[in-house]
Amino acid sequence: MSINSADHNLLAILQSHIGCSRGITANALAELLGRDERQVRRLITHLRTDGIAICGTPRNGYYIAETAEEMEATCEFLRGRALHSLALESKLRKMTLGELLGQMRINT
Numbered sequence: 001m002s003i004n005s006a007d008h009n010l011l012a013i014l015q016s017h018i019g020c021s022r023g024i025t026a027n028a029l030a031e032l033l034g035r036d037e038r039q040v041r042r043l044i045t046h047l048r049t050d051g052i053a054i055c056g057t058p059r060n061g062y063y064i065a066e067t068a069e070e071m072e073a074t075c076e077f078l079r080g081r082a083l084h085s086l087a088l089e090s091k092l093r094k095m096t097l098g099e100l101l102g103q104m105r106i107n108t
Contacts, residue, residue, distance in 0.1 A: 006033070006035075006043055007043055007046055007047055007050075009033055010029065010033060010040070010043045010044070010047065011047060011052065013029060013032055013033070014054065014062065014063065014064050015064070017061075017062065017063045017064060018063060018064045018065075018066050019063060019064075019065075019066035019067075019070070020055070020060050020063060020066070020070050020073075022063055023055075023056065023060040023061030023062060023063040024061045024062055024063065025061045025062075026040050026041060026061070026062065028061075029062065044056070044062060052064070053065040053071055055070050055071060055073070055074035056074060057073075057074065057077050086100060086101070
């Protein structure tokens with residue numbers, strides 16, 4: 001794992017936000033870290049890339065997964081967001097989602 005000091009500070013804060021009911025908004029995290037929300041989202045992505053089970057949705061905020069169900073709900077949210085973006089791209093390119101994806105198969 002390659003956690004830098006900014007990641008470490010964020011992870012330290014999230015240690016007191018375990019479980020969906022204890023979520024914290026990106027705005028609140030930004031204030032605590034002295035960063036903007038975009039930087040916080042980048043830090044979240046970096047920690048997730050390192051395998052830290054950080055969940056979150058706009059409704060619940062960010063938190064460390066307490067249960068497998070929380071992790072699954074976050075994965076479903078992320079998958080839905082990705083599929084929505086791909087559907088928009090297919091509209092812009094005037095092709096079907098299947099044509100855009102080509103040989104790649106994903107569950108929709």
